[in-house]
Amino acid sequence: MAAYVYPAGRDLPDHSGRSLPWVACVGGHAYILDVGCTFEQAKHEDPNEIEEIAQQYLGLSDEQANALFFDLPVGLTLEWIPVSHVIEVLERLARTGEVLWFEGESHVAEAA
Numbered sequence: 001m002a003a004y005v006y007p008a009g010r011d012l013p014d015h016s017g018r019s020l021p022w023v024a025c026v027g028g029h030a031y032i033l034d035v036g037c038t039f040e041q042a043k044h045e046d047p048n049e050i051e052e053i054a055q056q057y058l059g060l061s062d063e064q065a066n067a068l069f070f071d072l073p074v075g076l077t078l079e080w081i082p083v084s085h086v087i088e089v090l091e092r093l094a095r096t097g098e099v100l101w102f103e104g105e106s107h108v109a110e111a112a
Contacts, residue, residue: 004028004050005042015083026086027069030054067099076101 005024008014012023022039024032031050032042034057042050055065068089093099 004031004047004054005039007043012079015081025069026058026090027051027054030057033057064093064097064099068093071099073101 005022005028006012008021008023014020014023022043024039024042027050028042031045031054032039034053037045051065051069054069055062058065060068089099089101
């Protein structure tokens with residue numbers, strides 16, 4: 001992924017319902033929460049650093065981070081995932097240690 005934080009707009013809408021000027025994926029949010037920077041500052045950070053810090057902040061194995069940050073099922077894009085769906089994925093990850101974008105999915109990333 002080239003960036004984890006983007007200005008909100010027609011092509012990248014804010015799904016939170018709060019009309020925020022910035023959107024971020026799970027990795028972008030984890031990075032911001034860990035380092036305490038603003039969305040504007042995070043937009044200019046090195047994507048590799050964001051990935052590493054987000055993975056550590058979330059306590060993910062390499063396989064889990066890959067599945068959560070990059071390995072989306074065909075037809076699913078980060079730009080159009082509703083917040084409620086991301087919450088379900090993260091809750092399932094917390095309960096089971098598995099990254100499953102959909103219940104019953106065949107590809108599973110498990111804890112190391």
